[in-house]
Amino acid sequence: MTIIQMEVFLKVVETKSFTKAGDILGLTQSAVSHAISNLEAALGFQLIVRNRLGASVTPNGEMIIPYIRNILQQIQLMKLEAEAITGLQKGKITIGTFESVTIKWLPHILRRFNQQFPHIEVELLEGSYEEIVQWLQTGTVDVGFILQQDKIIVDFYPLKDDRLKLLLPSNHALNRHQNISIKQLTSDPFIMPSKGCDEHVRKLFKNQNVLPNTKFVIKDVHSIFAMIQGGLGISILPEMTLPGHLDQICTKHISDDVYRTIGIAAPDFKQLSPAAEKFLELTKFWISSEAVS
Structure with missing residues (x-):
């Protein structure tokens, strides 16, 4: 069996089509069929079934997928290590990220990374928290x-405890208080964020045995800001999601502290490519430097 046969197999599994796999890999449909047939012959059983709906992987093929992915990953690691040894410092890293990290951290981290390793290609994939975990599990991203x-x-390294902050309209009566408890918020119309941090917000209320007076559930933070500015309710959001200045909105500390912990993760820190390992080291250094400054 060869590397190209294994790559073709994974691409057919991904696309569920011999034609699409060939288009992506720059191969004819005949070459794709030939590669799959030779791999099946080498393994001794059928990997792909073709029907009118396309191509589907057999149960035996499903069992082989993790091994083939591991083989191709090890080959890539070997190539990157060889390049590092020869001093080329080439490579590619794919990073899973979400909006607040993309805005607040990555411009600074990537600027330094590109200065130190200009020949390493960086690809960013932005998604939800759940999507990034899934990308890590499937090997779509190197780190996330x-x-x-x-x-x-997955392997996880904590980087920052991100405090949840209360957001009030600028004319709200509670603005004259320094610390505000969750029990003081039960009567106000509440705007519940729905982009993952709602779990932490709900935990705040649950810990005090009270329920928020939820009137809206909104995903986009800018829409939440607009609703608060319009006097339609209050909300609680992580500090990192907030811009430096908010018109007609006051942010307040909540006495019942709850944090979300942001970190960087990988399927296995011991199996990182040289490029991903360099990115991890630089990210840890930048975050620690920011904490001190």
């Missing part, structure tokens, strides 16, 4: 910024 979870199935 995610939130700490109770049951985490």
Whole structure:
């Protein structure tokens, strides 16, 4: 069996089509069929079934996929290591990220990374917290910024505790208070964020045995800002999601502290490519430097 046969197999599994796999890899449909047939012959069983709906992987093929992915990953690691040894410092890293990290951290981290390693290509994939975890599990990204979870199935390194802040209209009566408790918020119309941090917001209310007076559930933080500015309710958001200045909105500390912990994760820190390892090291250094400054 050859590397190209394994690459063709994974691409057919991904696209569910011999034609699409060939287009992506620059191969004819005949070459794709030939590669799959030779791989099946080498393994001794059928990997792909073709029907009117396309191409689907067999149960035996499903069992082989993790091994083939691991082989191709090890080959890529070997190539990158060889390049590092010869001093070329070439490589590619794919990073999973979410909006607040993309805005607040990555411009600074990537500027330094590109200065130190100008020949390493960086690709960013932005998604939800759940999508990034899935990308890590499937190997779509090399590293990803995610939130700490109770049951985490990837390697995780905590970077920052991001405090939740209360957002009030500028004319709200509670603005004259320094610290505000959750129990003081139960009567106001509440705008619940729905982009992942709602779990932490709900935890705040649950810990005090009270329910928020939820009137709106909104995903986009800019829409939440607009609703608060319009006097339609109050909300709680992580500090990192907030811009430097908000018109007609006051941010307040909540006495019942709750944080979300942002970190960087990988399927296995011991198996990182040289490029991903350099990015991880620089990210840790930049975050620690920011904490001190």
